[in-house]
Amino acid sequence: MQVVTVRRYPVKSMLGETVQSIAVDERGAEGDRRLALVDVATGRVATAKHPRLWRGLLQFAATGGPGRVRIQLPGGGTVAADEQGIDELLSGLLGRQVHLASERASGAEVERPAPEDVLEHGVEAEVEYATLEISQGTPGTSFVDYAPLHLITTATLERIGAEAERYRPNLVVTTPAGYPAWAENEWVGRELRIGGVDGHGGIRVRGSLPTPRCAVPTLEHGALPRAPHAVRTPMAENRVDVPGFGVLPCAGVYLEVLSGGTIHTGDQVTLN
Numbered sequence: 001m002q003v004v005t006v007r008r009y010p011v012k013s014m015l016g017e018t019v020q021s022i023a024v025d026e027r028g029a030e031g032d033r034r035l036a037l038v039d040v041a042t043g044r045v046a047t048a049k050h051p052r053l054w055r056g057l058l059q060f061a062a063t064g065g066p067g068r069v070r071i072q073l074p075g076g077g078t079v080a081a082d083e084q085g086i087d088e089l090l091s092g093l094l095g096r097q098v099h100l101a102s103e104r105a106s107g108a109e110v111e112r113p114a115p116e117d118v119l120e121h122g123v124e125a126e127v128e129y130a131t132l133e134i135s136q137g138t139p140g141t142s143f144v145d146y147a148p149l150h151l152i153t154t155a156t157l158e159r160i161g162a163e164a165e166r167y168r169p170n171l172v173v174t175t176p177a178g179y180p181a182w183a184e185n186e187w188v189g190r191e192l193r194i195g196g197v198d199g200h201g202g203i204r205v206r207g208s209l210p211t212p213r214c215a216v217p218t219l220e221h222g223a224l225p226r227a228p229h230a231v232r233t234p235m236a237e238n239r240v241d242v243p244g245f246g247v248l249p250c251a252g253v254y255l256e257v258l259s260g261g262t263i264h265t266g267d268q269v270t271l272n
Contacts, residue, residue, distance in 0.1 A: 001269040003194065004154070005164060005172035010069040011081070011100075012036035012143040013048045015061035015222050016168070024203060025260035027140035028148035029170050031065040035081060036104070036143035037090065040097040042111075045104075045134060045143060049214040050111040051123040056094055058221050103141040109133050110145075115231045115249070118215040137208055137254065147208045147254030155179040156251050159237075162230040166217035167252060173269050182238045184253035185210050187271065191258065195267040202267070204258040210240045211252035 009016030012033045023030040037046040037057070046054045059074040062081070069081035071090075079089065081100060091097045109131050117127040137147040144150075151171040157164055159181030164172045171194075175183070187207035196202025217230035234249035241247050 001153075001173050001175055001271070003171055003263060003265055003267045003269060004174045005169075006263060006265050007164075007168075007170055007172075008032040009062065009168060010035055010064060011060070011062040011071065013046065013054060013057040013216075014071065015058060015165070017061070017063045021262050021264040022170075023260070023262050024149065024257055026138075026148060026257050028138060028142055028144055028257070029263075031069070032170060033143045034066060035062070035069060035100060035102055037094075037098040038101045040099055043105075044131070045108050045110045046094075046098060047110045047112075048216050048219060050113060050129060051118055051215055051219055052126065053096065053111075054094075055123055055219050058216075058219055061222065104135060104143050107133055108135070108143070112214055115213065115215040115218070116235070119218065119228055119232065123215075123219070137256065148257050149205060149255040150211055150252055151184065151255055152211070152252035153179070153181075153184060155183060156181045160230060160233045160251065162217060162227055162233075163221075163224060165221055165224065166227065166230050167211075167213075168216070169252060171263065182251070185238070185240055185250065187253050191272040192255070193270045193272065194263050195261070203261045203263055205255040206258055207253045208256045209242055209245075209254045210250035211254055212240075212242055212245055212248040213251055217251075 008031050048054045048057050061072040070078045072078050087099050111129045113127045113129040135144050138144050150169045152169045153173050153175045155175040191206050194203040213231050218228050234251045240250040
């Protein structure tokens with residue numbers, strides 16, 4: 001197996017960027033989800049998991065590492081994340097008052113409707129949602145959903161027939177011909193080595209949870225159209241009992257970082 005794509009998402013729920021390499025430690029990937037919009041009215045982190053309110057975030061894109069993030073706006077043009085008046089600009093474009101935060105508050109929460117309800121009633125419908133604390137498996141103050149890193153295999157993506165961008169992984173790993181879809185379920189509790197030579201050196205990570213899927217993969221992502229099958233297929237084929245979260249459609253695996261370093265495109269991935 002081999003790393004074929006490395007990605008980071010400087011602002012939570014905005015489109016991200018592909019990079020050739022990225023430094024990782026126990027807090028996750030450098031520059032990944034280190035910024036997020038906070039809804040001033042509720043104090044909760046804005047996420048496209050709640051499509052009625054925040055699917056417009058997927059028409060923005062963010063690039064750059066710490067201290068140099070730029071946001072590409074839906075109508076064209078870019079703006080620095082630390083530019084004076086950024087909150088007012090983004091609030092106006094999103095139609096809701098937001099604050100661009102650089103540190104996650106203790107107990108920070110997001111709103112997550114069930115993807116089944118969004119698919120049945122539509123993205124504009126007012127549906128019930130759960131309120132979830134984010135980043136419970138990650139030290140530090142980033143705005144990751146749960147764990148420091150997220151990985152998905154080409155076998156799973158090919159089975160679904162959807163683009164990797166829809167699942168917002170940090171790592172896409174190519175698998176040999178005939179490798180089974182949904183194999184990431186079996187990586188929970190197992191160690192993977194990324195990079196190094198002949199099984200030595202490199203980054204060590206461990207599968208922590210199968211990655212539950214919300215409505216986000218079904219939504220428009222920039223120029224990518226809506227894709228209901230991006231979650232309908234995991235619903236039909238890969239519902240998993242995720243500890244602490246219940247039985248949910250899953251695709252990919254969350255990773256805990258055991259020993260950090262730099263992950264490069266092309267690194268070999270070994271499952272121990």
